[in-house]
Amino acid sequence: MISRNTAAGVYFVGAGPGDPELLTLKGQRLLQEADVILYADSLVPTGILQFAPPSTLCIPTAALTLEEIIPLMVEAVQAGKKVVRLQSGDPSLYSAIHEQICRLAEAGIAVEVVPGISAYQLAAARLKVELTLPELVQTIILTRASGRTRVPPTEELASLAAHKASLCLYLSANCIQRAQRDLLQHYPPETLVAVGYRLGWPDEQLWLVPLRDIAAFSQQQRLTRTTLYLISPALAVQQQGSDAWRSCLYSPEHHHLFRPH
Ligand SMILES: C[S@@+](CC[C@H](N)C(=O)[O-])C[C@H]1O[C@@H](n2cnc3c(N)ncnc32)[C@H](O)[C@@H]1O
Incomplete structure (x- = not known):
């Protein structure tokens, strides 16, 4: 123990x-x-x-x-x-x-x-998004693109992208072109990506950019460090304001220990 x-x-x-x-x-x-x-x-x-x-x-x-x-x-x-x-x-x-x-x-x-609050948690909070919407996405992947620190072959970005989960990409601004290419193997090009720069600092920036544009956008904004990319099917749903993916937790049809029949 x-x-x-x-x-x-x-x-x-x-x-x-x-x-x-x-x-x-x-x-x-x-x-x-x-x-x-x-x-x-x-x-x-x-x-x-x-x-x-x-x-x-x-x-x-x-x-x-x-x-x-x-x-x-x-x-x-x-x-x-x-x-x-x-x-x-x-x-x-x-x-x-x-x-x-x-x-x-x-x-x-x-x-x-x-423990402390990680960058992806502040990004999600700023976006007011739940990264685990029932039936839509139930997994969060925290990862990085392979750079000077090699990512094990079993964790290649393209293979992680196949899950189409909520994926938080750390330490990857310098190789975002390759990361974009890998992600596009599975996520649709129009998938929204939140690009967070120095979140929580006075000069914080947070943008929503379609996946097909994140490399060009990062270059245009000169993002080389302290940047987090958050790719998630939940972002589009949040933008639409649709509650189609509501959970059972507060559903009147759903009963559980704390809300029996
Ligand atoms: C060395 S890692 C440290 C991560 C840290 N332990 C965490 O939990 O957020 C640095 C990377 O985390 C991300 N990061 C850390 N702080 C950030 C912030 N304030 N805004 C955006 N990204 C941040 C960026 O991807 C950056 O390249």
């Missing part, structure tokens, strides 16, 4: 996509208590550091290597400091926490991970 967290040395905290108000209460408390915060400044806005006391040492890590980051954490823990490692979005997604946790374990340091 995996035990619940006990006395961590380092707290990995999901910062959410940008807006400091999207931090969890637990994340906020840990920032308030932190002596040292190491934060991924490429994606975590400094506004989130406002929760830390002025005495907290805040270290940006975008320019550092793992070999430089780990000793900073280990030395701080060994000096009895409370250490928070602030990651963008949710730490379970594309955050390189695995290698950090392994190195900390080698140093005998336990960690606790506090």
Whole structure:
């Protein structure tokens, strides 16, 4: 059995996509208590550091290597400091926490991970869309196009597209032309794609673009980073305002434990 967290040395905290108000209460408390915060400044806005006391040492890590980051954490823990490692979005997604946790374990340091709101969740919220509409789409795929980090052959974008699920594409602005081609193997060209740029930041942008145009559009808007693509059959339904895909949950014909006959 995996035990619940006990006395961590380092707290990995999901910062959410940008807006400091999207931090969890637990994340906020840990920032308030932190002596040292190491934060991924490429994606975590400094506004989130406002929760830390002025005495907290805040270290940006975008320019550092793992070999430089780990000793900073280990030395701080060994000096009895409370250490928070602030990651963008949710730490379970594309955050390189695995290698950090392994190195900390080698140093005998336990960690606790506090979840955060991922970029796709803020995109869905902004769009006011349910990505799992009954009978239409019941699966969400979180993935990326193959780039410098290779995606395993069993997860090629074209094969994932065959499901025609709600598909959230991270880290792919730089190879969106290839991604568009792969997605078009299965999704119709007119499928709406939400293109979110720096969601939750003051310069946030969110557009709806037909799939056949997302590469040209991305190029025209000069989108190279911090961009999320959300492809879903639910987007068109949401645009039409149709409730044809209503669930059983609140249907008068449907009875269940909390609403018996
Ligand atoms: C290194 S990954 C980190 C993902 C993060 N852990 C999460 O859960 O959102 C960075 C990628 O996430 C997406 N992303 C992260 N923050 C974003 C934001 N505020 N707006 C749009 N996309 C974002 C982009 O695809 C970006 O290239």
